[in-house]
Amino acid sequence: xxxxxxxxxxxxxxxxxxxxxxxxxxxxxxxxxxxRQVTPDPxxxxxxxxxxxxxxxxKQGELSVxxxxxxxxxxxxxxxxxxFLGFPAVLGDRIRKQVKDIPAENILIGATHxxxxxxxxxxxxxxxxxxxxxxxxxxxVTQAATAVNEAVAKLAPASLKIATGEAHGQIAYNYYxxxxxxxxxxxFQAIGADGKPIATLVNYAVHPEVIxxxxxxxxxxxxxxLYERLAELGAGTGIFLNSAQGGMVTADxxxxxxxxxxxxxxxxxxxxxxxxxxxxVIQDAPAQADPKLHVASRMVKFPVESPLLLAIMxxxxxxxxxxxxxxxxxxxxxxxxxxxxxxxxxGEALPNIGYYLKRKMHGQQNCLFGLTNDAFxxxxxxxxxxxxxxxxxxxxxxxxxxxxxILIDEALKxxxxxxxxxxx
Numbered sequence: 001x002x003x004x005x006x007x008x009x010x011x012x013x014x015x016x017x018x019x020x021x022x023x024x025x026x027x028x029x030x031x032x033x034x035x036r037q038v039t040p041d042p043x044x045x046x047x048x049x050x051x052x053x054x055x056x057x058x059k060q061g062e063l064s065v066x067x068x069x070x071x072x073x074x075x076x077x078x079x080x081x082x083x084f085l086g087f088p089a090v091l092g093d094r095i096r097k098q099v100k101d102i103p104a105e106n107i108l109i110g111a112t113h114x115x116x117x118x119x120x121x122x123x124x125x126x127x128x129x130x131x132x133x134x135x136x137x138x139x140x141v142t143q144a145a146t147a148v149n150e151a152v153a154k155l156a157p158a159s160l161k162i163a164t165g166e167a168h169g170q171i172a173y174n175y176y177x178x179x180x181x182x183x184x185x186x187x188f189q190a191i192g193a194d195g196k197p198i199a200t201l202v203n204y205a206v207h208p209e210v211i212x213x214x215x216x217x218x219x220x221x222x223x224x225x226l227y228e229r230l231a232e233l234g235a236g237t238g239i240f241l242n243s244a245q246g247g248m249v250t251a252d253x254x255x256x257x258x259x260x261x262x263x264x265x266x267x268x269x270x271x272x273x274x275x276x277x278x279x280x281v282i283q284d285a286p287a288q289a290d291p292k293l294h295v296a297s298r299m300v301k302f303p304v305e306s307p308l309l310l311a312i313m314x315x316x317x318x319x320x321x322x323x324x325x326x327x328x329x330x331x332x333x334x335x336x337x338x339x340x341x342x343x344x345x346x347g348e349a350l351p352n353i354g355y356y357l358k359r360k361m362h363g364q365q366n367c368l369f370g371l372t373n374d375a376f377x378x379x380x381x382x383x384x385x386x387x388x389x390x391x392x393x394x395x396x397x398x399x400x401x402x403x404x405x406i407l408i409d410e411a412l413k414x415x416x417x418x419x420x421x422x423x424x
Contacts, residue, residue, distance in 0.1 A: 029290045030071045031190035032154035033199040033237045036143040038083070039063045039218065040118055040136050047085050048115035048213025050123055050312065050397065053131035057216045060264040061224030063117055065144040066239045068199050069102065069151040070160075070190070070337070072293035076102045077335055078148050079201065079369075080109040081239045082140070083220045084120040086375025087111040089330055089346075090318045091120060091141055098145030101152045105297045108333050108344055109144070110241045110372035115209040116219040121375075124315040134317060158198055160291045161189040162340045164365040165281035169273050172206040174351065175248040176390055181205060181351050182244065182358075185274070186367040187282040188340070189235065197236035202226065202278045203367045205243035205354065207250040210267045219264070222251055225271030233279055242370045244345065244354025246378045247394045288423045291338025296418045300346075300410045301327045302376065305400030309377060328399070330374040332407075334414045336421040339364040343411055346374035350394070353379060353404055357411055362420045380404050 039062045045053030063083040070077050080095070087109055096104040111120075120140070122132030167185040174180040186203035208221035220227075223240050230238035251270050253261045304310045304326055313320040313328070320328070335342040341363030349357075349370060358366040378394040381404035386395040 028157050029160060030155040031068070031158040031198050032151040032156060033066065033068045033239065034147040034150035034154060035064050035066045035237060036147045037062045037064050038140050038143050043218050044118040044133050044136060045131055046116050046213050046218055047119035047121070047123065047131060048209065049085070050308065052123070052125040053119050054213050055216060056218045060211070060217050060219040060267070063218070063220055065140065065147050066237070067144070067147040067151040068201060068239050069148065069155060070293060071155055072291065075293045075295060076106060077293060077295050078102050078107045078151065079239065079241060080107060080144060080148060081241055082109065082111055082144060083114050083223065084111045084117045085113055085115060086371055087120050088318060088320065089374045090320055091137060092373060094141045095145045095148070098142070099148045102148065105331065106295045107148065108369060108372050110369050111375055112220065112223045112240055113208055113242050113245070113371055114219065114221040114223060115207070115213045116211050116215070116217055116221055121312065122316040122318050123312060130317055132317070156198070157193050158190045159287040159289050160338055161191060161282055161285040161287050162338055162365050163187050163282045163285035167204065167274060167277040167281070169277065170252045171270055171274050171277070172249055173252045175250050181249040182354055185278055185281055186340070186365055187278045188337070189282050191287055197234065199237045199239060200230050200235040200278065200282070201239045201241065202274065203241045203243055203369065204274060205245040205249050205351070205370070207245055207248065210251045210253045210270060211262055211264065215262060219267070222267045222271035222274070225268040226275045229272040229275035230279070233275065235279055238275070241372065243368045244349040244351055244370055246348035247350040247380065247391065249351060288338040290424060292336065292422050292424060294336040294419060295333065296414060297331050297333045298410060298414050299329050300332055300406065301329050302403055302406055303327050303400045306396065306398060308396055309399060328376065330376070332411060332414065333373065334418055336363070336419065338423050339421055340367060341421045342367045342369055343415070344369045344372040345379065345407065347371060347376040347379045349379040349407070350384065353381065353408065357408065360412060361415060364421070379407055
């Protein structure tokens with residue numbers, strides 16, 4: 001009797017065939033994205049900086065949390081974007097505890113830095129209380145964790161396009177020195193097996209403060225229209241991670257005759273323009289079929305020399321962990337993703353720090369995810385700290401004189417310890 005043509009009698013050959021047929025499914029690059037709306041109902045006061053929140057009467061757009069999960073050869077990373085001024089690690093760690101399928105150190109959580117969302121720092125209100133709403137923040141944490149878990153469940157085969165280019169038009173400028181900002185936008189686009197974009201990640205340095213915290217409006221500011229325009233243009237679900245926008249890289253809502261245009265229509269103009277420029281930059285980028293993914297991190301200690309920030313940490317009900325020696329510890333990440341290299345920054349780095357770090361990184365596209373994993377105010381070098389009047393505010397809201405140097409030193413060590421990004 002003849003053997004069946006598909007029957008394999010050798011155990012070794014059987015194992016080989018199983019390996020050959022299952023390996024591509026395991027090794028192939030996959031992507032998934034999920035979102036949740038977190039606009040408070042009823043509306044809560046919004047925060048644009050240190051101090052009590054400002055009352056709100058209406059909303060423009062919806063606040064959201066967004067999670068993009070990527071996987072390659074058994075390694076997973078989650079990029080999480082939340083529509084808040086900042087998002088401390090004490091909240092981020094609560095999200096990480098609710099995610100079982102991604103290592104905690106591989107979950108990067110960044111704030112868009114909108115100035116029209118509820119207070120996530122729980123700043124003291126000067127009356128023995130706080131402007132933060134703990135019940136609402138618990139809701140946000142749960143929604144963010146749910147988004148990450150859903151993105152994991154939606155992982156599907158994908159390829160990746162990556163590009164860096166200058167975004168043209170009236171989008172951002174430096175309020176302190178108009179030309180001292182980085183006009184480059186970094187764009188990542190996950191493409192599904194059907195050839196259509198699953199998600200588009202935009203990484204750009206800007207303060208989303210067109211409306212401002214004193215307008216009585218709850219809003220994602222220009223980031224909401226950015227997401228809407230990406231979807232309209234068939235770019236999948238959008239996600240935004242800020243960059244080195246400190247001191248003071250803000251949205252360019254200047255009027256031709258003087259003054260600022262602080263309207264929702266201006267948010268729409270800037271957000272839509274940034275979306276269109278991002279898609280122009282990514283349009284001709286080649287697809288990387290199986291981009292290599294490598295995730296590393298290190299814990300970094302920063303001395304807290306600012307009396308203001310130290311008082312906030314001690315008074316906040318969130319329970320900021322602080323060492324006995326007056327230091328705070330936080331995580332910085334380095335992610336190699338295809339030809340790109342991504343470095344996280346736990347605050348608002350000034351543009352000169354951003355330019356320097358990008359120059360020292362090893363990717364074909366070098367990206368900084370600012371306000372990520374923590375949000376410890378401004379980050380500037382010791383030669384700038386309290387050196388001249390223009391930087392008085394950013395110095396007062398910086399952890400200390402050595403914050404910039406410590407970040408740079410630790411980031412360079414992390415870069416040196418890890419491989420150079422590669423497409424395969």
